Amino acid sequence: MSSRTYPAWFHRVRSLVQDRKARGQAFRYNDDELPTRPQDYDEDLSERPNDSGDSDQSSILSDISGNASSEKARYYAMKEQRNERKKQLRDRRTGQGSNQSDDEWSEETEVQKELEIEEEEIRPIKEALTEAQQSPEENSAPLKKLGGRLFRLWSTDHVKYCTFETAPKRYIEFYDPKEFRGFKTYPDGKIDGHIYMVSDDMCEIDNFTPPKNPSLNFVRLDGNGVCHCFEVQFFDNHHLTLKMPKDLVFHRQAISPPSEAPEVFTYYGICEKYSDKLYRAKQRKEAQGK
Template identity: 30%
Template sequence: MAPGQKLPAWYYRLVALTIKEERDVEADDFDEDISDIDRTPDPSESECDCEPGEDCECDYPASHSSERSYNGSDADYYYELKDEREERKQELQEMKMHEREEKERVRQAESVKEEEVRAAYKAVRQAESKGQLLPPLNSIARKNFRLNSVDHVDHRYDSIYPSKYVEFYYFEEGTCKSKQPPSRETKIQGHLYLNVESGCDFALFTPLKQAGLEKYSLKDIYGKFAPTFQFLSNDHLIVTVPRDIVFKDVPEYPKDLAPEPFTFYGIRYDYKEEKRQRDEKRKRKRSPSPGDTWFERSHPMGAWNSW
């Protein structure tokens, strides 16, 4: 670095930050200037202010060079921050890679569940085409359906809010009023949850009694949205949701790049069944007991256990 040459802009920003806020530099302070973690840097691009052709080391970690080209009075501090910045960049790259892998895992899982609901849809369509009578629906009150959508993963994936669901419940539940037990005619409410800021609450409606492909629009309590439901069975449903609900918390998102509406494929959530499956999985993974270890089973010295 030539004498008098300016250091990278990120360094001056961080120095000003430490003076203004009277604190040391923290790891996330570097993030504002690290913009290339998603791709391999182009050799023609540079984050520093060095002139083309100069002996610039701004884009390389200190470990790549045994010499320091800058020897100003703050050189030690500059190279210390430079090393920390490189570590932070690598950390962000690893985090981004993990997020991509997790997103793909979620996408594949939701794709499988989509296919399960699609299969239920095809079965209902085939039954209706043959004039077969479909079974009646049990009450959907107190039921929760987990929602799956590859499109939603593609456009709105959020590792913080991975669960999407719709639930239905009686209006009087949770109150102290003494009422007759609810009947099949008792009106119910519902709630659609996509994340903490996106979703809607449904106005009172009479629960459906028959499975099928018929579409039912359930208005929200403000009369602004009306997601459309198809109740295929006691375990499966399809709901189409206006794009404005999906992007309720990010109005600046380029919505024209996303589908309108979004289609979600719901599968009834059975807490007891899921707990049973978790317990079974835990049992399969459980290590052998101390009295049945590989050593005792395989090693001659294990004979002590039988004395």
């Protein structure tokens, strides 16, 4: 059966789940083979109670029985979850089911879950920072080349005050001048890059000269054509600390910053390749222990 037979919501939610798995979130949530969450279905749920959200073609699927493929089985399971979510939202609108488990998926609970995930990811980065603080800087090796490297960003400040995202993706990336040769001109020794969060390129990093060695000192960088500035602490070869002013954090968000939001947001970064290497090593260790 062609994948075009399935309704649009199925492809959207499946893509969301695949993206979550690709970034290791399925592992962090301890989810099973179908790591969906109730909010995943909210985007295209109709307000009409009799709207199933499926196309006319998808009615064919409900008549299929017997040995269903894994794709069909996934569709049926997700359709059941979607219908349950629809019922929960309908009960909430009509004032029914106030004591049901849907309260567990309130925005406050979701934010708390995301904070726990952020703190779990931030912990080893803070440990690396503490280690750097306790080591003499003069004994540090030269800083590895930044060009061509991407650092995933984690921040409890961001989770508390920024636009809520079901599957957040935040990073700071530094471009390799060799890859862009012919497209743009770089002054000798300089690189640039961008910061991505809230589903957008939040800041285009202006050209700068990377530090030669890791340091606890913060480096001031300009962005968006000197319209913004922020600070980065390259304290070792695999981690960094990023401090961004509130006006830059909300530069391209659809909401205004809450009054209680801090003036400076702190983000903790880890090199994506290094993080993936640690994750694979952990998987191998767990496999050997079985």
